[in-house]
Amino acid sequence: MTLAEKILSAHTGRESVKVGEFVNVKVDMVMASDLTAHIAADQFEKMGAKRPFDPQKVVFVMDHFFPNKDVAAAEQIKRLREFAKKHGLLFVEAVDGGIEHVYLPEKGLVLPGDVVVGADSHTCTYGALGAFATGMGSTDIAVAMVTGEIWMKVPPTIKFDYKGKLPAWVTGKDLILYTIGRITVDGALYAAMEFAGEAIEELSMDSRFTMANMAVEAGAKTGIVAADEKTKSYVAGRATRPYKVYTTDSEADYASIVEYDVSKLEPQVAVPHSPDNVRSISEVSDIKVDQVVIGSCTNGRLEDFEYAARVLRGKRVHPDIRCIVIPGSQEVYLAALRAGFIEAFVKAGAVVGPPTCGPCVGGHMGILAAGERCASTTNRNFIGRMGSPRSEIYLVNPAVAAASAITGRLTDPKEVVDR
Amino acid sequence: MIRGKVHKFGKNIDTDAIIAAKYANITDPLELGKHCMENIDTDFGKRVGKGDIIVATTNFGCGSSREIAPVTIKGAGVAAVVAKSFARIFFRNAINTGLPLLECEEAVDASDPGDTLEIDLATGTVRNITKGLAFSAVPYPEFVTELITAGGLVESVMKKMSKEDKKSGP
Numbered sequence: 327m328t329l330a331e332k333i334l335s336a337h338t339g340r341e342s343v344k345v346g347e348f349v350n351v352k353v354d355m356v357m358a359s360d361l362t363a364h365i366a367a368d369q370f371e372k373m374g375a376k377r378p379f380d381p382q383k384v385v386f387v388m389d390h391f392f393p394n395k396d397v398a399a400a401e402q403i404k405r406l407r408e409f410a411k412k413h414g415l416l417f418v419e420a421v422d423g424g425i426e427h428v429y430l431p432e433k434g435l436v437l438p439g440d441v442v443v444g445a446d447s448h449t450c451t452y453g454a455l456g457a458f459a460t461g462m463g464s465t466d467i468a469v470a471m472v473t474g475e476i477w478m479k480v481p482p483t484i485k486f487d488y489k490g491k492l493p494a495w496v497t498g499k500d501l502i503l504y505t506i507g508r509i510t511v512d513g514a515l516y517a518a519m520e521f522a523g524e525a526i527e528e529l530s531m532d533s534r535f536t537m538a539n540m541a542v543e544a545g546a547k548t549g550i551v552a553a554d555e556k557t558k559s560y561v562a563g564r565a566t567r568p569y570k571v572y573t574t575d576s577e578a579d580y581a582s583i584v585e586y587d588v589s590k591l592e593p594q595v596a597v598p599h600s601p602d603n604v605r606s607i608s609e610v611s612d613i614k615v616d617q618v619v620i621g622s623c624t625n626g627r628l629e630d631f632e633y634a635a636r637v638l639r640g641k642r643v644h645p646d647i648r649c650i651v652i653p654g655s656q657e658v659y660l661a662a663l664r665a666g667f668i669e670a671f672v673k674a675g676a677v678v679g680p681p682t683c684g685p686c687v688g689g690h691m692g693i694l695a696a697g698e699r700c701a702s703t704t705n706r707n708f709i710g711r712m713g714s715p716r717s718e719i720y721l722v723n724p725a726v727a728a729a730s731a732i733t734g735r736l737t738d739p740k741e742v743v744d745r
Numbered sequence: 746m747i748r749g750k751v752h753k754f755g756k757n758i759d760t761d762a763i764i765a766a767k768y769a770n771i772t773d774p775l776e777l778g779k780h781c782m783e784n785i786d787t788d789f790g791k792r793v794g795k796g797d798i799i800v801a802t803t804n805f806g807c808g809s810s811r812e813i814a815p816v817t818i819k820g821a822g823v824a825a826v827v828a829k830s831f832a833r834i835f836f837r838n839a840i841n842t843g844l845p846l847l848e849c850e851e852a853v854d855a856s857d858p859g860d861t862l863e864i865d866l867a868t869g870t871v872r873n874i875t876k877g878l879a880f881s882a883v884p885y886p887e888f889v890t891e892l893i894t895a896g897g898l899v900e901s902v903m904k905k906m907s908k909e910d911k912k913s914g915p
Contacts, residue, residue, distance in 0.1 A: 348888035361769050365812055373903050390766070407846035447810040447834055463812035463838035469902050477888070477898075511757050512804035516833050545804060547833055600757060687766040708761040708808060710784035 328483035328579045330518040331570040333458040337441045345482045345581065354440040354457075355383050356470045359426055360403050361390040361687070362413035362445035363462035368410045370471055379474030381414035385435060387426035388419045390683040395690040414574050424655020424681040427451040427539060427623035431659050434511065434564030438553040443470050448623050448705065450541045454534035455561065456553030456571060458518075461542060481547045482581030483518045483574070487523035488588025495739045498533025499703065499723035500626060501525065502540045503594035504586070507604025515545035516579065525588050526551060531560045532629035536640055539624045540705050543601040593738060596721035599709045607726060607738045617700040618649040618731040618741065619712075620676075620724050622686045626654025626702035628661050630724040635667035637728035637739050644734035650685065650692045651678045674730065688712050694719075701730040747824040747864040748874075749796040751856045752789070754782075755790070758899035760835065764817040766809070777813055778820025795822040798864070800856045802828065806835025808814050815844040825864055827871060830851050841870070841888060841898055842912035847871055855880070 327335060327342060335343045337352045356378075358366050363386045378384045386406055391399035403419070410417035420427060427448050430436045438456035443447060445467040452459035462476070463694065470476040486505060501521075506513070519541045526534070534551050541549025551557075555589045561569065571686030577583065592606040597613075622635050643649045651671050653659035659681065662668050671678055672719075686704040694700055694717035702712070707719035720736060729737035752827040764777060764826040767852045771777050782789035799805075799818065806814060815838050818826065839846050845866055854872040856862065860875040870883040885893070893899040 350888065361766065362810065362812070369899055373899055373906065375906070390769075396770075402770055407829065445810055445812075447808065449810075461810040461834055463810055463841060463849060465812060465841040465899060466837055469898055472906075473902060477892075479886070481890075511807055512830065512832070513805065515830065542834075543830060545807060646841075688761070689766060706761070708759045708784075711761050712763055715784040 327573050328518070328551055328574040329456065329520060330458055330483050330548065333340060333439055333441060334478065334480055340398040343480045345480050347480045349478055349480060350475045351478050352440050352475050353443050353470050355385065355430070355436050355442045357387065357426060357430065357442065357444035357446070357449065357466060358383050358401065358464065358467050359390050359446050360388045360392060360406060362464045362467070363406050364402050365469040366445055368408065369465050369468035373468070373472055375472040378413055378415065378471045382416065384471050384489060385416035385430065386410050387417065387429060388423070388686055389425045389681065391689050392419065392682050393680060406736060414650060422656050424657065425623045425626055425683055428654030428658060429576040430625050431455060432564065432655060434561065434566055437567070437569035437734060438557055439567050439569050443476055447542045448539050449537040450546065450548045451535055451623060453538035453541065453548045455530065455557055458550065460548045477514070481516055481518045483520050483521055483579070484514055485520045485583045487582040487583060487585045488521070488523040489585060489587045490525060491528065492525055492588060493591060495589050495593055495725045496700055497723045498529055500591060500594040501588060502537040503596050503604050503721060504588070504591060506540065506544045506602045507594065507596070509544055510602045511600055513543040514541065517546055517699050518723035519546045519549045520542065521549060521551050527554065527731060530629050531556055532627040537622055543705060543718040562727065592722055593726045594725070595736060596707055598707055598718040601705065601707060601721060607736065610736050611738060612735060613720065614699065614735045615701045615720065615730055616647065616698040617649060617692060617694060617724060618648070618727050619652070619685050619692055619702040619704060620727045621652030621654060622683065622704040623654065625724050626652060626658060628658055630703065631658070631667045632663045633723070634664070634728040635670045637725050637743055638674040638676065638731065639670040639734050641674055641742065643731045647731050647734050649676035649731035651676045653681055681716070685712055701727050701736055705725050739743060747796065747798065747866065749798045749824055749862065750794060750863055751798055751800050751858055752793060753856065753858045754799065754801040756802040757804045757807050760806060760811050760814045761808055763806065763814045764811065766811070768812060769813060774816050774820030777817040778822065781817045781821035786837045790821060793821050793823060796824045797822060798822050798862050799826045800828070800853055802824065802853060803830045805831050807832035810834045812842060815839040815842045819844050825889040827852055827862070840893065843897070849880050849882040852880040852882070
């Protein structure tokens with residue numbers, strides 16, 4: 327069996343599972359955000375449930391329209407706060423909070439070998455820990471909240487084997503954009519993507535989270551990286567319960583294997599209006615932008631701000647550009663502050679905001695006007711995603727975003743940094 | 746029997762196109778329906794008639810997990826979506842919210858905007874009345890059919906819960 331199949335099998339209480347089989351899976355953590363939890367709460371009440379299967383395994387994270395963007399969002403979040411209090415759920419808001427997919431791993435709420443379901447499509451992020459994590463709608467999540475189980479179809483696993491050492495300024499974001507560009511947005515439909523190979527072994531946990539995060543952008547049910555020493559040291563000091571590490575038995579278990587030599591890869595850019603519309607930075611460096619966003623569940627972790635700070639330190643944001651920097655959590659914010667990154671951003675002329683999904687989802691804190699373009703470290707460049715249906719989003723890594731903020735056009739970091 | 750006019754879309758129609766996140770606080774399906782496809786087809790909400798059918802190519806409903814996507818489509822009056830393939834979270838959400846989906850490549854290729862389709866959900870037959878053609882959709886997996894027959898996921902959990910309550914009762 328593959329890593330993904332082994333985790334599912336262990337959570338169905340069976341010896342093995344087969345690809346394509348429908349199984350009821352026990353879950354270790356159930357998550358919903360302010361954008362989706364209200365429908366889950368409605369369904370929970372409709373079912374007449376008295377309590378969740380385990381209140382400590384259900385978490386509501388207020389992040390999409392946090393800080394409350396308008397009265398409707400405020401009312402919704404107020405209701406969720408009351409619901410969570412009534413049922414003793416974990417409720418994450420302002421104090422020590424953050425974007426769900428940054429927050430859950432850093433607090434040790436999701437661990438290797440877990441099955442995690444969330445009412446957010448980017449729940450697949452936790453696969454970076456060697457967990458089976460997948461997004462679902464609010465009704466499915468309500469059922470998981472009540473019963474601690476949910477049905478799944480066992481997906482085939484596609485192995486992505488990345489050979490070679492990554493060049494400077496090339497990150498996990500570039501690997502996943504390159505991959506989606508090759509296989510397209512439904513290239514892994516219903517499948518699990520397992521990321522492996524020399525380049526993945528070398529990759530930081532933060533970059534692995536970025537890769538797993540965007541698996542859904544290829545249509546995948548989950549993206550997964552087998553836990554190794556890096557994973558174990560990340561989890562050490564965060565985990566509050568034991569966990570189990572699984573690995574794929576043999577190459578023969580994969581539905582297919584895709585190999586990429588990434589030793590000469592350039593930073594990648596997904597141009598409008600699809601994450602699979604991918605170019606190398608050198609092909610698009612004449613495109614002017616109006617806004618730069620550095621943050622999100624894709625690229626809102628410490629390493630991302632380190633990349634951005636290396637580019638922006640001692641430089642100046644182009645006077646026509648709004649450069650918006652959004653740490654993914656309060657923990658990341660504090661670490662970036664201590665490392666001097668935040669000071670470098672503010673001195674360079676960037677604006678630093680509170681943890682939120684705001685601009686990525688077209689909610690608030692960085693909405694685009696018609697005709698405007700944004701270089702963004704987020705995960706989707708769909709039409710109208712960040713505001714006007716006549717605006718454009720270019721998906722890039724944090725170093726490219728920072729370099730573009732300096733020049734006002736899509737820019738390879740090596741153009742502006744001497745090294 | 747479903748009978749309605751075809752509104753045709755291409756590949757990868759994402760959930761932000763179906764309903765933008767800025768409307769996520771709206772709960773009334775009819776109100777949501779007014780904004781259906783707004784980002785990619787401004788007049789869709791006005792043009793679509795009750796019982797009409799969306800026909801699209803591959804990966805319909807990709808993107809976010811927002812359950813309001815199928816609710817919005819129903820709210821706009823659309824009776825079913827026929828596509829070559831569906832994104833997986835959207836598929837689950839459509840099952841849970843009662844929006845019929847039909848996977849039928851040939852029917853998609855053969856249908857033009859404005860054609861009249863007739864769909865028999867019981868048999869999975871898609872008829873293009875305008876062109877006088879008939880096609881068979883790929884049936885739902887047996888597991889999903891059983892779930893729908895049982896009244897949906899929430900209903901089946903409620904039945905299970907009331908059985909357990911009786912067992913644990915006095």
